[in-house]
Amino acid sequence: MILISRHLIPKRYAGLTLWPVIFLKTPELRNDPVLVNHEKIHLRQQAELLVLPFYVLYGLEWLYGLLKYRDIHRAYRQISFEREAYTNEQNPNYLKTRDSWRFTYYFFNAS
Structure with missing residues (x-):
């Protein structure tokens, strides 16, 4: 389900996913x-x-990245969930062929 909300989404972003929306x-x-x-x-x-x-791991990865990089945006981009999504967002068939738990590849293979 997709909903529109100008107020829920941070300024620099266009979308946000909070299960199941x-x-x-x-x-x-x-x-x-x-x-x-x-x-x-x-x-x-x-x-x-x-x-x-998901939210616990997302937050912990972001905090780790913030401590490591001292940069909010870089910490966000280094989260394994975001790296998987950004890497594959232009492939419309990705979710049809994606292996289960594929985000773990990005977690264990930090850039």
């Missing part, structure tokens, strides 16, 4: 297949981890 900043973004695919990848990750552990 994808929030987009503007209605026009529904037509952005790359953004929607990116957020659908997050839905799959969240489902695999039964939702709550």
